[in-house]
Amino acid sequence: MICTTARSGSNLLCDYLAHTGVLGRPTEHFNPDIIRRGAFGRRFAFEEPLPCGDYIAWLRGQHSTPNGVFGTKVLYEDLASYFRFPRFVELMHGSRCILLRRRDKARQAVSYYFAAETGQWVHTDTPRRDPESLPYDLATLRAHLRRLVEQETMWLGLLASLGIAHREIFFEDFVRDPRHHIEAIAQDLGLPTDDIPCRASLREQGTARSRSFSERLKDDLLREIAEPPLPAEYKGLRLVG
Numbered sequence: 519m520i521c522t523t524a525r526s527g528s529n530l531l532c533d534y535l536a537h538t539g540v541l542g543r544p545t546e547h548f549n550p551d552i553i554r555r556g557a558f559g560r561r562f563a564f565e566e567p568l569p570c571g572d573y574i575a576w577l578r579g580q581h582s583t584p585n586g587v588f589g590t591k592v593l594y595e596d597l598a599s600y601f602r603f604p605r606f607v608e609l610m611h612g613s614r615c616i617l618l619r620r621r622d623k624a625r626q627a628v629s630y631y632f633a634a635e636t637g638q639w640v641h642t643d644t645p646r647r648d649p650e651s652l653p654y655d656l657a658t659l660r661a662h663l664r665r666l667v668e669q670e671t672m673w674l675g676l677l678a679s680l681g682i683a684h685r686e687i688f689f690e691d692f693v694r695d696p697r698h699h700i701e702a703i704a705q706d707l708g709l710p711t712d713d714i715p716c717r718a719s720l721r722e723q724g725t726a727r728s729r730s731f732s733e734r735l736k737d738d739l740l741r742e743i744a745e746p747p748l749p750a751e752y753k754g755l756r757l758v759g
Contacts, residue, residue: 519589519591519592519613519614519616520532520589520590520591520592520616520618521592521594521597521673521684522591522594522617522618522673523593523594523620523626523666523669523670523673524593524595524630524633524666525626525627525629525633526618526626526689527618528591528593528618529639529720530689530693531544531618531689531699532544532545533719533720534696534700534716534717535589535700536589537717537718538700538714538716539583539584539715540709541587541700541709542588542590543582543583544590545591546591546592546593546596547590548592548596548600548606549593549596570600570605570606571603571604571605574606574609577590585709587707592610593669594669594670594673597676611680614684614703614707615682615683615684615685616686616687617685617687618687618689619670619686619687619688620689620690621688621689621690622732623663623666624663625728625729626663626666627660627666627735628731629723629728630662630666631655631658631662632649632652632723632728634662635647636652640720641722649725650727654731654734656735659731659735660735660739663735685702685703685706696716697716701714
């Protein structure tokens with residue numbers, strides 16, 4: 519189970535894992551928008567409640583690799599709804615968990631902004647809007663950044679409080695040496711690593727414009743920190759700079 523937040527590089531990691539043919543076919547199996555589209559080979563009637571346990575059993579039966587390995591990706595926003603169901607909790611406790619993080623949170627927030635505004639979540643998606651036309655929106659970028667940081671913090675707290683051992687991977691390290699991480703995941707599952715395929719079909723979506731947004735966002739956040747503090751009151755104590 520890949521435990522992560524949006525725009526962490528999880529699509530790329532899932533693509534590499536799927537191409538091995540032995541490490542499952544992880545994707546966002548618990549995203550209602552994707553379930554509704556019938557992307558997994560079966561359409562579910564949303565007029566009726568979706569039996570969580572039956573759905574998980576069906577996923578494991580239909581979307582495991584031939585060696586029996588099932589992989590999935592869970593964003594924190596999905597976890598918040600599914601975690602109340604025992605079969606999902608059992609799946610999580612019975613899985614080898616991978617916490618995928620991204621060090622450069624500004625670039626992650628910018629990546630989310632571009633994907634959300636254009637609808638281009640992977641490079642093969644047709645954008646509904648030209649990415650080069652997007653304006654720099656500090657308020658929206660700051661909101662995305664805050665939410666992504668909060669969600670990652672919640673993942674860290676949840677895994678620690680449940681005592682779930684997990685492998686931690688940073689996106690920046692993964693892209694430098696994907697084979698090392700793919701082989702480590704295989705070893706965690708007790709699988710041989712000899713001649714394991716290591717390739718992906720997805721490519722980077724970052725552009726000069728999105729990178730310039732990231733640097734500008736960092737500058738703006740640093741500038742806000744450096745501004746003279748406003749008067750504040752804390753438990754009756756008035757504070758000034």
